[in-house]
Amino acid sequence: MADAEPDFSSLPLPDRFAHKNWKVRKEGYEDAKAQFEKTPDESAPVFTPFLNDPSLWKGAVADSNVAAQVEGMGAYCSFLKFGGPQACARTRHLTIGPISEKGLPCARPAGKASAQEALLLCVELDKADPVLEDLLPTLSHKVPKVVAGALAALTLIYHNFGCKIVDPKPTLKALTKVFGHADKNVRAEAQNLTVEMYRWLREAMKPLFWADLKPVQQQDLEKLFEGVKQDAAPKQERFTRAQQDAMAAASAAPSGGGAEEEGEEYAEDEDEAEVLDLAEPVDIMPKLPKDLHDQLGSSKWKDRKEALDALYNVINVPRIKDGPYDEIVRALAKCMKDANVAVVTVAANCVDLLARGLRNSFMKYRSTIMMPILERLKEKKQSVADALGGALDAVFLSTDLSDCLDDILEYLKHKNPQVKQETVKFLIRCLRTTRIVPSKPEIKSIADAGTKLLTESTEGIRAGGAETLGTLMKILGERAMNPYLDGLDDIRKAKVKEFFETAEVKAKDRPKPIVAPPKPAAPAARKTMAPGKKPALGMKKPASAAAAIEDPPAKVAPKGIPSKLGGIPKAGGLAPPGSKLRSKLGGPGGLASPVRRAAPPPAEEEAAPPAAPKFGLGRGLAGRPIAKPSAAAESAPAPAPAMSGISAAERAELEQLRDEKERFARSIEDMKSERSKFNNQLTELQNQNAQLIEDHTRDVLSIKAKETQLVRARSDAEAAEANVQKQQREIERLKRELARALRATAMSPPHAPSESGNMGFSEPASMYHEASSGTPSAARSGLHMGSRFESSRPRSYASASPSEEKENNGHESPSLGSRDGGLGRRKLSPTYGYSNIGSPTRSSTRNSTSHADEDQQPRSSEPAENWKRAAEVTSQLKARIEQMKARQGLSRPPTQR
Template structure:
């Protein structure tokens, strides 16, 4: 044993790492850990064998002996801790898989702790991304203990480094799978991981996996979330090496501006769900008939179309695409007469802006003005939906982009629009992270000061709140000039809002330029100042050039620019040589002297491309035109004689370049003009489309009104036809009643003729029968007055009997008015009175009704004297009562008498 131990200790560490005896390997792991701890830096030679052969760590981590494995993982942790970034990048591909599959689920607590520490060190030394890529496949392992251990490791990673350093999106995508696992330990670890995510992300985590959970699981998770809602947002406990280096380079808290920056960094930044979600293509999900339904004349169809669109757009992140038609349709809906349609359209705009974010900026100008115009609605649900849509538009853009429409809407005549816009501006100032520029502050202040003089208290308070919020951003001193002229009461109100306002942006003074930049800018400024003195520098510079050079002006195609103009121009041409620019400056500064003449031969090369836009004022140019051109032309002859090829090339090139530059400027102007025209045409086309859509809606409304009127007319016609039919039926009934009355009259006449007491007595006429009271007034019709009391009693008794009979039967004209109860009918084989076959001595139905039975011929003969007259009178009374009844029936049915 002694020989083996002596031999083993003399072996190098790589050989001992691979020894077949586990005790040798265990001792090697312990020796390696001690060596790594004793190294001065990561470049020590002790790390070199393990960097050259990183597979040694795979055997150490996956050692078959659990005791040796524990020391092997501890040695790996020491190697990573002191070996630097290279120790991480070279070994993680060999060690991460065995760490996850064999070490994290170990029964030894020390092994599990060392394995977790190794994984955390791998993240600390480099980046978390590769580590997560190797950990996530373990969630599909067949062994539940491996899945549970992996979930616990992920929980520790996010607990130590936080969701700002480690991207949670890959884990959130696969998190629903462990929740559906059969093993309870796996589900418990998944719950712990979800709770850890909620500590960092809050509600932003839910859209990623919440819909895949069962309702019972959602209820349980909500109960877990309620326990930690009151906890503050956690802070990162471990930092990457790159973060540690950045913090080491940061200035101490007492340095200039460092304290403010640390205070800002200390504020927990809320993680947005937009950053976690994957973009979704929603354009392909929109129904093909969406625009037709949106332009329907029925508000219900328009609302249903917008509800379907809202369901499609309500996703955390939307893939960018062509939403122009949809945006124009939503802007059109802002003018809809139905507030339900307006509310639903505002909600669609809100989710579209939240889903697109920055790409939504190109649609802002189309939507903001219609939304603000609709703020005139007084219903709270509509104004809240419009305000939420405006807030989403602001989040997708910026304060500077939204400011123009906002300030314009503050001038609206409607106080509701002013109030809604003012509230939106206050919300923008509170949430913006970029302080407005000085011109924007001036515009906002002027608009807010106008609100201070409004008649409404809400608008006056809103103006003071706007100024107080801007003061909170810019500072009291910076806002002093904008508050001049206000009385003390308004300033006090503004100061109150300033003290209570909460903003996220702070105006920071711009840093001063470095001294070196200031020194470099000084000579340039001096050169420009000298160059601006055109008359003083041109006149002495032209004379030496005339005497020094003599040549024709043939090669120069243009005469617009002179040497004097080039000397006066501060900016160099695009084709001028760097050295050529110094010659005219050197010649200009000293004035007329020897230095000027030495600079003259080099001037044509420097001034080859004369810019067309650099023309001096007229008097200096005309005074030096001849001499300047002569000086420039004379300089070309010696230059052409010395180097013919190289010296003659710049002038033609320079002349051609000037022409091309002029053409280029013209083309640019034409392009700008065409772009403006195209923009105008697009706006006009959009306006025409809006008008066409309005006309379509009006046409549809007119068609609907016309259809409604036609249906109403048809209903009236139907009622009229029914009324006419009822009138005809009533007229037919009246005619039938008239005929029945005539028949009864004829029957009475026949009865009167038959029952006359003497042959010589005159028969009553038709007029006498029609007169209700004539037979009673005429006292001499039968030769004697009718004042017999017995006869009167008999008539009264008969009338009462007839009335009782009518009440009992209910209808005196039963049987289709075919036969009246008073009409004569055959009795005991005798014929009817209407047929004319009844004899004089035959009893009438009236006498039979009065007596209650048939009478014999003797009784009839006995009653012939007075009974006929009495029967006739009774018939007249019955006729009168029948006529009265007919008149009452006509009055009830509304039939006028013919």
């Protein structure tokens, strides 16, 4: 039987961390994690060995065994969580590199999650810059899954802490080379990181890396950006230790709620400033055209416009380095008076870019450029008015409302209605975007100007005046605005109230809290509650219970008791808190215990003589003695020293209130955690919704592409069908032509001899004579004879095609209507002269034979007999013709023939 494994649990944790057996190391990591979780604070002795030797964690987070590595990552997370900032600062430079190389690409989900949590804890406990310094070099690693894991961790860091805590510049500069990676997973993680940073930075991130991307990559990113453009501004989900301490201090302070609201209001401004700080200032002075001012002074408007276009291209940068731009601003102010509206538009765009690029540095040029722009607002063309309005808005962002208000109010009195209308629009935009509440004189000036605008004859100006008053009411509140609306009728007040309800402003006046007037003392003593009994729902917290804890039974000066409302109670008002309790314990004067008399309070804390009651002699138990003073002194029992000025019932009530306060605080923490969880779920659902929308769009495009292909295929099929029909019609036509040609050819070949031996000639010899003489009767007779030969011709002769006959005979056969009569073709015989070729030839016989074989029809007569008969008939005909010619004297000597 094998020996049992030795027990290594007695070894110190550092020795177990460095043991060669992975099981021992794994158990050491588990024990260390359990001990860290049980520590009371960050100064526990269990942290000391690991703080003195931080290299132990380098081996733990990069353990060669996967199971041990997962436990080592979990132990390191517990070490950071319970060890505090000191644990992070001591070990961070040794662990982030191994975590990024072996922890983030871990195959086990638990190990990967622990690695990401360790990086988040490093950022939370201290700051993000050291984490980025050690994590960004991993993006150049040769293993793709290591690069993908680092990008996913960066995405998680920016998602939790935002770009205000984590500097986005180094990451944006390193993104360009990652987009060109060969692995698709790396490129996908790079896109996710870019989209996450776009949620925080929007368009301000593009100048840092956008130009280095390929057009295809830019198009893909733009499609992804469309999914998050409509989302609300992201909020920081995880806070650093410094932020947590500040929030705890703010919540503990009396005015913590107001500070939190103020911080939420100005968080957006701080984010915008952070976004603008991303861009590096650009020195545009060396890039300005050398002949800029000469071109601006040209008499041709095209030259002036080209000079302004060149200036626009130079200053079109997110941030401009400060410099001497006085001449440029004066030249742009002069261009506002140009007769050509195109020049004015480009000049206004240049002012817009210059003011936004210089920001607060443009404040010194406001007086030079603002009034010419306001004067040029008389242009009625909308494009020019929009350009001038944008320039005015940019100028206002570099200054404040107090600097611009005088010029605005001056141009609200302009004689041109167009100038007046555009100026009131500019004033409304200023009131919406200002962060500073106007002073009382400025409020009165704005209200008077808006009230005067309500009496204008132009509808647009009257609406602008009502909107001005409504926006101002949104800043000040309805109560503060009521004095300025007293002289208006109900219709105008309703119009102002309508704009008030829809206005959106960034500056809101916070009036001071109203101090409640003092109330007289209660006529009867308050009933004390039994110990252990909770107050009824809706019962107000007694003020004296909390105040009596701090107040001794002896009478103290009222000025030493702080009021919850921020003020000090006056001498003739309410009695100080705890006076009722003192009257219960020691009579009307609040008699102190003998111990208190032996040790009187310091001189500055001694109470002044009580003032006379406001409503005559005091009422209630606190204002009149219960018995004679001497009897009271004798019969008054000495209070127990352990009570410290409060009764057991009040102490029990106080404990109950404290417990309720703790439960309320815990419920608030639970609700915050639930809110964070719901926000995470909402973000995940939004991401899933965006992915579903993208998939749906892709499917719709695929379906449309398939429909397009189907329509094209249908059109091709219809075209092919039409072509087939055309070809069929052509084939039918050719068949008809072929049949017609066959019929014509069937009438032209010579007829076969009849079985009777005389070839069917029943006409007398005179007909042949006429035929030989060429008379019309002979022609008719020949035609008749041809028809009879046609009727007596075998079927096989008609089946021969014209091409076969041409091949067999060597020439085309003449038609039946020729001058040779109906006897067929004539050939010059060397012996007999012209002879009638009516007998079948060898080729025709061969043709007929082949067609007969194909048709499988038997022949009615033998070819040899037909040839003999044809020869006999021919010889007889020739003899008769010669005889007839001899009788008629038409015979010619052989030499003539």
